[in-house]
Amino acid sequence: MAENDTNDRPSPEALLEEANRERRGRLTIFLGAAPGVGKTYAMLEDAQARRREGVEVVVGIVETHGRKDTETQLEGLEILPRRRIVHRGRAFHEMDLDAILARRPRLVLVDELAHTNIPGSRHVKRWQDVEEIRDAGIDVCSTLNVQHLESLNDVVERITGVRVRETLPDGVLQKADEIALIDLPPQELIKRLREGKVYVPDQARRAVDHFFSTGTLTALREMALRQAAERVDAQMLRYMRAHAISGPWPTRERILVCIGDGPQAMRLVRTTKRAAERRDVPWVVLYVETHRHQSLAEEDKDSIAQALRLAEQLGGETAVVQAERVAEEILAFARARNVSQIIVGRAHPKRWFRALHSSVTADLLARNEDFDTLVVAGEDERPPRGLDTRPIPAAVDGLAYAMATLTVAAATALGLVMDIWLPLPNISVAYLVGVLLVAIRHGLAPSIYASVLSFLTFNFLFTEPKYTFAISDVQNILTVFFFLVAAVITSNLAARVRSQVEATRLGARRTANLYDFNRRISAAVGLDDVLWAVVHHVASTMNGRSLVLLPRDGRLEVVAGYPPEDTLDEKSMAAARWSWGNGKPAGRGSTTLPAADWLFLPLRTGRNAAGALPMGILGVQLQDGQALLSPEQGRLLDTLADQAAVAIERTALVADIEAARVAAETERLRAALLSSLSHDLRTPLVSILGAASSLHSYGDTLKPAERQDLAQTIQEEAERLNRFVQNLLDMTRIGSGTLRPRSDWVDLADIVGAALGRARRMLGDRPVSVDLEAGLPLLRLDPVLIEQVFFNLIDNVCKHSPEGRPVTIRARRRDDTVLVEVCDQGPGIPEADRERIFDMFYRVEAGDAQAAGTGLGLAICRGIVAAHGGTITAGAGHDGTGTCITVTLPVPAEPEIGGLDQDRGLQAEG
Structure with a gap:
């Protein structure tokens, strides 16, 4: 009774899965066989019905394609504006994901689930946008054509002759909460097409001749019906697990074949394949691993591995479970998978064994009341053996x-x-x-x-x-x-x-092994670290050798190996190329090029499109001449290969994100440079041309003072233009790394004085206070470059502080550095901008009354100061008013030159 009660409880995994689904928004997919069957119309019709029921419905994006009946269904629905994205000079309009998340409706309509977003969008695919919307708890209705499923991409191409570029993973459809199949007979769809209800007339004629033929539509319709049926079957299984329904519910046939050790396993697999193929039903191969498995002869273990591998090659599903009561486990598995028929082999034990033990087949027949059971006859003939190959349990x-x-x-x-x-x-x-x-x-x-x-x-x-x-x-x-x-x-x-x-310890070691592997690859930073972690862990786990091959310029190359390996023999390399080109295992222990010394597995993730080449190849060479992997080794190696593929893909995504960030930053700098050129070149040129034109046209009639003012304007604007060009040149030198200071022993007072002299006209009536601490040491600096630093700082003060406000320059020694401060009493810099003002082309927002800068001056200062081993920072003024920019310069280690005047303090008011 207690055991039955336990079996009647819902599965914890099923309950957890159901709880996770309830927290997310529900996804309803309107699935069709081809464009024009009425998916969007049906979605809008359903949305209108739900709106009348009081549900808050918002249109995220719906493509009507000019169909009037579809546009009519949009009436009364709130339509969110689309987001405008400019790509390669053209404007595109995409769904505004942020607007949907901010609006948070109860239901949002998102047409064309397989759509690829324009570059610059948050996600590459629209179905990824939908996943984020569902994570926010918002229900989604969407549409999908069956040809957009990745697993059917190559099949659709063979049927239609058209390669569908926009695909989505099958898991998106499988994890949908509801699927509404929109079905239309082929003749009706062709009629709609000719009436112009799908495409414009010219496109319609071409479509009927190619994609929309009766045979093509019939095939696509069958695929859509199958996908819907499989999805409903999976939904029913999930419901049964969540509600602890033992089953079976024979709504669809499904065959389970149970194999053991020995040659009969291969015959059982082939028999089940033929039966499933005749009835066109799915089939599963089950092996129940008991405590006896570890003591089996190696040839028996190999026969089990070969049978499971054969089942996978023939299109069946395989499962390996651990239990001691084989018959009970078979029945429990059959109920969980809603099986309709069980196939087993007839055992032929010795008479004395049959008298003491009942066979699994007999035990299964005695316990089974729910399933049709087929016992496959035939002698379990074993080839004559030489020496017993059972493993010795102890060292000797x-x-x-x-x-x-x-x-x-x-x-x-x-x-x-x-x-x-x-x-x-x-x-x-x-x-x-x-x-x-x-x-x-x-x-x-x-x-x-x-x-x-x-x-x-x-x-x-x-x-x-x-x-x-x-x-x-x-x-x-x-x-x-x-x-x-x-x-x-x-x-x-x-x-x-x-x-x-021992079996429990083995499972624990396997779990710890996978945890350790995940920990290693998660901690790896770059691709090289990930590859090293992968080959080292796989080699130690499989007790052999391991390597990873990645494509380089269209060719496979060994990029990592443990023990270190950089070459392969011709047979092994041919197997690796075949595995990469076909996306299937090859080499030793497989059915393709088994003469190779290595086994190669393709590294593929769910993001790989159907038909796309794997991202790389994992190679394994077992020790002691072992040719075949045991089922346990095979499962473990497949898991490690999947995890390795995800880790390698993660590093590729990080690199792509970094490249996108650099590209975006480059684009921003280009736009800022063009903006600066258009303003800072055009403004002084206009002033120069205006003053020169006035002198040329009215020079004889102007008073001397007016001519002097115009000449001064020409000079000032020319100097401004010269400074801008010089800044560009300096920034180019800094960016290219060619800036090399020509250091010499200099007096800081001389440099500050020279900078103030150059900026005298710029300062105007601003009072300047210079306070250099007495006894400052000589510094090893490039006098021209450091003078440019202080000139740019004074120029920055003049642009951002009002006329008549004082400017202060201070210098103090702090340990092995000299601190120079240039302070003003302007409006100050917000704390959030104090680090960014040293970036190229960055400007603090200011009022219109203040002169605009190029955004290069402070960036040049930082580059020059850094080239001298110093730092530059911005902060608030000493009394809380204005800004102080502090330049820190290193004091040289060489002893100061004797005989120099120690009193180089300079007090000046200007």
Whole structure:
């Protein structure tokens, strides 16, 4: 009863999946076989009905394609404006994702789910926009044609002769909450096409001749119906798991075939494939792994691996589960997968085994009341064997038996002591404990040996007559017999427990292995780190060698290996190329180029489009000449390959994002440069042309003072233009890395004085205060470049502080640096902008009364100061008013030159 109650409880995984689905918005997909079947019209019709029910409906994007009946269905619905994106000089209008998230309606309509967004959008595909909308808890209705599914892309191309470029992963359709199939017979669709209800007349005629033929539409219609049926079947299975419905619900046929070790497994797989193909139903191959699996002969393990691999090649699904009660596990699996028929093979055990044990087939038939069961006849003939290939459980088989002998000897010694005070039956407990220890430590065979040896020793030393194997007392005969039975049963149970513990440890090691692998590749920063983590972990896990090949200029190259490997022989390289070109395993242990020494697996993720080449190849070479992977090794290697592909793809995405960021920054700088050129070149040129034109036309009639003003204007604007060109040249030198300071011993006071002299006209009536601390050391600087730094700082002060406000220049020594401050009493710089003002072309927003800058001056200052090993920062003025820009310059390590005037302080007011 308790077991039944447990089985009636919903699966925790199913409940968790259902809870996650409830937190997200629901996705309803209107699926059609081809354009024009009425998907968008049906979606809008459903939206209008829900709007009348009081649901808040918003149109994110709907393409009517000029169809009047579709446009009519939009009436009364709120339509969000589209976002304008300029790409390659053309304006495009895409769905405004941010507007939808800000609006947060109950339901949003998003047409054409497989659409590819214009570059510059947040996501590459529209279905990714929909996923973000659903994450915000907003329901979505969308439309999709069956030819846009990735798994059908190549099939559609063969049928229609048209390569569909816009695809989406099948998982998007499989994870949808609802699918509404919009079906239309081919003749009706062709009629609509000719009436101009799908395309304009010229396009319609071409479409009927090519894509919209009766045969093509019939094939597409069948694919759409199949996808809808499979989706409904998956939805029913999810409902059954969530509500703990054991099933089966025979709404659709599904065949389950159960295989064991031996050649019969291959025959079972082929038989099931033929049966499934005749009835056109899905089929699953199941192998139940018990504690006996580890003690199977290697050829039996290989036969299981070959059968599972054959099933995958024939299009079947495979599953491997661990359990001890095989028949119960088969029935539980069949109920969970809603199977309609179970196929098993007929076992042919020995007569003595059949008398003591029931076969799995017999046990299954006795327990099964829900499923049709087909027992495949045929002798389970095994080829004659040479030596037994079962693995030796201990390091050396003889060591295990030696330890068993020593354990029995120790139990005998204890029994001799117990014989003094205790009756005969109690002495057998010592031997039972010894047998149990041997079974736990060394497995079944040594424990059986210990049982027999204990039986003989117990009989020889403790039963009358002693020191013979004869038994005189009938009661002692029963005691010795039951002791032997108990010893054998105890050893068998203990060995089984040991096997189960080993299986549990193996599962734990596998989980820890995958966790460690994920941790390593997650911590890896660049592609090289990821590749090294992958090959090192795969090699150590598979106890062999590993390498990764990636395409370089259209050719596969070995990019990482452990142990280090950079070349492959011709056979192995041919297998790697075939695996890359076909997206399937190749090489040793596979069915393609098995003569190669390596096994190659394609690295592919869900983002790879159907028919696209894998991103790379993972190669594995097993040690000791092992040709085939066990089912467990195969599953583990497939998992590692999937995780490696995701990690490599992650690094590629990071590189793409960085490249996009650099491209965007380059575009921003280009736009800023063009803006600066248009303003800072045009403005002084206009002033120069205007003043020169006035002098040329009216020079004789102008007063001397007016002519002087015009000449001064020409000079000032020419100097301004010269400074702009010089800034561009300096910025180019800094950006290209060709700026090399020509350092010399200089006095800071001389440089500050020269900069103030150049800026005298620019300063106007602003009072200047210069305060240089006495005793400042000589500095190793490029006098021309550092003078340019201070000139640019003074120029920046003049542009951003009002006339008549004082300007202060201070210099102080702090440890091994000299700090120079240039302060004004202007409006100041917001704290958020104090770091960004040193970026190229960045300008703090200011009023119209203030002169505009190019955004290059402070960037040049930072480049020059950094070339001298210094720093430059911006902060608030000392009294909280204005801005102070601080230049930090290093004091040279060389001793100061003696005899110099130590009083180089300069106090000046200007």
